[in-house]
Amino acid sequence: MDQPIDSEVRAADSPDAEVVPICQELVRIDSSNYGPSDARGETEVARLVAGLLSEIGVRSRIYESEPGRATLVAEWAPEGTDMSRPALLLHGHSDVVPAVADDWSIDPFSGELRDGCLWGRGALDMKGYLAMVLSAIRARHRRGQPPSRPIRFILFADEEGSGTLGSTWLGAHHPEAFDGVTEAISEVGGFSVTTPGGQRAYVVQAAEKGLWWFRMTATGSAGHGSMRNRDNAVSRLAEALGRISGYAWPDLHHPVQEEFLSRFEQLWGIGVDHDRLEESLAALGPLSRMVAACSANTVTPTVLSAGYKVNVIPTSASAELDARFIPGHEQEMIDTIKGLAGPGIEFETISHKPSAEAPFEGPAVDAIRSALAVEDPGAVVLPYLNSAGTDAKGFARLPDGWVINCYGCTPLRLPPDFDFISLFHGVDERVPLDTLAFGARVVDHILQEA
Template identity: 55%
Template sequence: MTSVSSRQSADPAPYAPDAEVVRLTSELIRIDTSNYGPEPGPGERTAAERVAELLDEVGIESRLYESEPRRTSLVASWAPDGVDASAPPLLIHAHLDVVPANAADWQLDPFAGEISDGCVWGRGAVDMKDFDAMLLSVVRARARAGVAPRRPIRMIFTADEEAGGLLGSQWLVDHHPEHLEDCPEAIGEVGGFSLTVKDDLRLYLVQTAEKGMNWLKLIADGTAGHGSMRNFDNAVTELSGAVTRIGEYKWPDRITASQRAFLDAVSEALQVDLDPDTVEQTLQRLGSISRMVGATMSNTANPTMLQAGYKHNVIPGQATAAIDGRTVPGGEEEFFATIKELIGEKVRYENVVNLQAVETEFAGALVEAMQTSLVAEDPQARAVPYLMSGGTDAKAWARLGVSCFGFAPLKLPPDLDFVGMFHGIDERVPTESLEFGARVLDRFLAIA
């Protein structure tokens, strides 16, 4: 397909922005970049070196940075002849790491990158080696054809996003902010995918906000002793009570601007009035996306790990638990006050990860470019904002004032459980969706 920019050129240079996207997605999946958090893993070095090679082949130089051995991020700037040099760079970011996968649970090898039933299968197919490949396919096609984007592009492929970005995006902000300080806007993952609500309408969810991430370690201290004795200062008992209270707590709804805009769009599309008390039941008509939407109606806190003791007949002197807390924009103060009340006086907490919620206004030229590029490929498209329950590298970039949007466009089959693919088994992405996304991204770069 010929892109918007090549049709506008006085001397068109035809090229296919989607030509390599399927192959590159498969290739990147085959590079195991599993992120085990504090445990050692293969690291992102091999993937970063391969991305550097792919960019170098079309004359784009890049720099590799390592926060720790093999925890590698890549930065590249692309401003070929023909760009508007007076415009600030657009940051396009993607991460190279993936969460681990147990091959025994999968239909196909999660690190084989196989193509089957019209999909590319494997860990990272949707989170997020698909967008890595889209970006590379588009940029390589344009560079070879000599077709410049409208404005300079700053590409960052990060390490460690799946563990909060401390060794990737957060490290880059702390040690190399010069690569971001001239970028007022950014696009990245978990946005731009379609949600079919009617035969003649697909909502494309653009992430304009994401919840804060507050990972806590609960600690209960007690008196150690023999398991056969009475013990009224038992750390396990105190911790269990705190964990139960947190797990059973019903957080009050807190509707943000991004959430309200999304709910209004859904209300209009479904032609129903959304009652705040029954909104989650109504949203179930949208399929699996309702799980993500439900998680963004309020703060959340889920116990995820417990640790105590070392022998059956020994009462331990300490017990610990992990809590995955997520806060809506503006909800952090309420979150910590509530946690303190729930855990009681005999349990304390430590912050393991504390990343602020972010929110960007769904307006401006960049948003208009998203809508225009989507409609050019899908006449039934309508871009709408939404609040994401998880987190991305946008949290780091926002520290430097970058306005971040999730825009990795995919036109998806209505029956595909896309949300369930994130960190799930049998992760896969349709090849047609990848090619669609590359074409939309190409149009976007021509006008953004």
């Protein structure tokens, strides 16, 4: 007769057994990324992760694009793994956006447990996902259960700085780190939204916009502020910005966006007006802004710089803008921006990252659907186009022509009233404890089935 399994042993072998303490350890490391010359904590996070993997016999290699900018690469393929299959990449980033402590209810790097949540910068973006993956892998090791295929795990530096010193650098300088990988899973997606009928829909990223951060500079003649000057650089720049900001970018009907909108109409019972898209999607809450931004290219002025004294007309004025383009429409967007700016404006690229898109099918997608169905029966999965960016930009298309299909699925079963979008990069960032546990169990299923 089989002996009953002790409940503590069962708990220790559960995929979610360590997800909360691992997440706390990660959050307590201040890995704020203030910019290329002012980032911290990435090496400390990489060493912590390397130690957790080493405990189960997994070796890691840490690359530095610059001193202190650490990216970790590891492979988990224990005995019993089907080595004839291509590797699945699970990846995340160690850095977080800065947090102003005075704005928070608690210390943003405390990892405090309060009101059923784990609080702290990175709890959602994206140390929670790292904890899910590590907890699930370590539990499978204790149970002696290998993954269905080799698992590549990469912890990138600098994602919050557009990935220049992380995924983009690794893809350009060490493409061998991606050898054999055909599919990848990371952020931003996998979180739930609740339909009017109470059914949860999980949005999974299948495509993301590319970005062009650029500086535009107007030059003119210096002069006294009390006199008219038809060669005023500030005026010339302001007029160019006005034309760019006022331009009505056309709806490009990307297939992933169109599928999401079609499924929204079915599940929410609301017709979509493409001319008033954000209002049509209001039932999605804050997510409506992200989805609405994905029907067209967008260009947003974010930084202005001109002059040094109120009565002096400067010789130059500049602005920095954040432009995001729908996959396949990069050059069209750039040409339009330059045409709207008009003559006398110079352009300088600050950062350029390609878009990414993948067919919503294959072993990874099938495993995501299956895992969510097991852990949340009745749930539906919706592919969506992300208006922001992820590390996928750095390696989805490698220099040798190798293509990796990248998906965003950080599994988060959220309460209907939980404002996930506002907390992402927001004040008092936190994640429900049962949501972390749910995510670790979903990742475990993906390891088994992908």
